[in-house]
Amino acid sequence: MTVIAALPLTRKAFAPFGDVIEAEGAQSFLINNGNCRRFHDLAQVEATGDNARVLISLFRAKPYPAPVTVGMVERHPLGSQAFIPLSPAPFLVIVCPDQDGSPGTPRAFLTKPGQGVNYARGTWHGVLTPLGMEQDFAVVDRGGDGDNIEEFFFPAPYRITLPEPS
């Protein structure tokens, strides 16, 4: 089984696939008479197609045991999809470059607790993959008419390894 080593999630490394949602390194300004800091415009939300609208949902996701394997990735051709953790635990982010309409070799990232991601419209990604504990996420993605999911099953699954705890 081909092994993919997960790397720490950073804006720079994730930029070809979407946005990292976190306060660190974000532009911010004070609002509400100085009582609140707004970390502004962290991700590009897209919702296209007929009767498109932006949805906000909550996902309560069960953890995946190690070693995590990835046999399928998906993409949403009509909209972006953001996962914002409401629990202080890491999760695994799997993405693939597109190669003429099919996913290329997966890339794996391990989030720091609190980091979220926004998959850009059409980005190949693994399904939501919490680690260690059941986790709640706020999810911002696209609703509307049409089929907004395309799945690809790899000929053989990949095994994802995690970085040693620092």
Ligand SMILES: NC(=O)N[C@@H](O)C(=O)O
């Ligand atoms: N299907 C669904 O709502 N979630 C997936 O798209 C996912 O990326 O986990």
Ligand code: NI
């Ligand atoms: Ni998805």
